[in-house]
Amino acid sequence: MESENKIYRELKKRLTTDTYNHGQKLRAEVLRDEFGCSASTVREILFRLASDGLVNFQDQRGFRVPDLSPTKLIELTHMRILLESEGAVLSIRQGGVGWEASLTAAHHKLSHLEKRIHAREDPTDLVDLWFTSEKEFHQTLISACGSTTLKHMHSLIYAQFRQQLMKADRRFDFISNNIKQHSDILEAALAADEALTRKRVHDHLARHLTGQTATLASESDAK
């Protein structure tokens, strides 16, 4: 079972990075050969990933990588805004110095990495690190919210979001004004400005929604 978790994590990583094509079939027998375990074990893992929303399952038709879906990406973005705004504000209220410190630390790492990537020509080997750091920054942002449930929901949504975005836009996020947006969020959070934090989290996450209809209720409240 320890190896089962290992395989689970490896597959999850592949599904949230760029390894497989959307719609691609995931056959238990193929993965069994690759990982050196039985097909039943793979099947269990694929069921878990299906519950996570990272894999599609159809009765008698096996498992597939989800299709690219702009609609889905919009929905996931809205959920992230909802959960991260809420989690960030709660963290501001309850986090204290410890939280501020860890958020600053997470931002520093991410910021440093983004600068390195910008400097280079071919950042392919730094991409993995960037993904880890970006995720960690957003997780830290909500880490002091006091709700395991909220954090768990967020991690489910985040993984699906990453999966969709990865297929939708291979140029990734570290271009343009992404660095500034992360800094802006940190600034608002450290200032304990709840409304501003909400707005900046929203603006940061909504950057992929260009031209889309505003279907998030909180959006109208966020000025």
Place this chain on the structure above:
Amino acid sequence: MESENKIYRELKKRLTTDTYNHGQKLRAEVLRDEFGCSASTVREILFRLASDGLVNFQDQRGFRVPDLSPTKLIELTHMRILLESEGAVLSIRQGGVGWEASLTAAHHKLSHLEKRIHAREDPTDLVDLWFTSEKEFHQTLISACGSTTLKHMHSLIYAQFRQQLMKADRRFDFISNNIKQHSDILEAALAADEALTRKRVHDHLARHLTGQTATLASESDAK
């Protein structure tokens, strides 16, 4: 697999009603005998339920019904408030007459049922129906929000909430002012009053949080 889904639904029903005790072990071999399938099949189903948060899994130690946790119940309540407020407001904006009609219908059924239960002495045989109707009312409330993802998250949270509440308070919900609260929500929703709908959804769901610290950020906004 059709039978697998059947077993999944049956187990889910048991876990969200009162069949098992918290902490109780769920042994694959026992369930296998009961459902007439293999232990591996049961194992798959239990893994799915574990991902849904309705069952706890520990490596090499099998599956258990989750313990009663007041903290968890509070967190789930907060998530419900967050998701249902958002979903209700979005539905108000996008639902149209069709949504209003179905919400009225759902409320009518629930209301009728609650009156029947109040009239009787022993409502045990109506309880099942009430659970279905209560769930349906809340699902209908957010049904026109336009986000499959939001609805899916909500259904996960709702099931866990029901599971926890069932163990925490066996007197159930149809006591006290529950009838009025549902009517209030319907009224606010039909009036398309977004702020009032948020407030009434909040008040309705927060009724179990008596004396608890207010850890939900939206709470302070909801006057």
Place this chain on the structure above:
DNA sequence: ATTTTCAAAATTTTCGAGATTTTGCTGTAA
């Protein structure tokens, strides 16, 4: 040329037995 039929091939699902790990009991020593 298109559709239908049917059997072979491929894939998915189910199953029970063997391997591994945990649990509970018993006896021994401090």
Place this chain on the structure above:
DNA sequence: TTACAGCAAAATCTCGAAAATTTTGAAAAT
């Protein structure tokens, strides 16, 4: 009495193969 091994029983996990189902592809019919 308590603590700690050692051992037996029970439970869990892994696996490969049999059974059931779907897909494929070629021949026959329209």
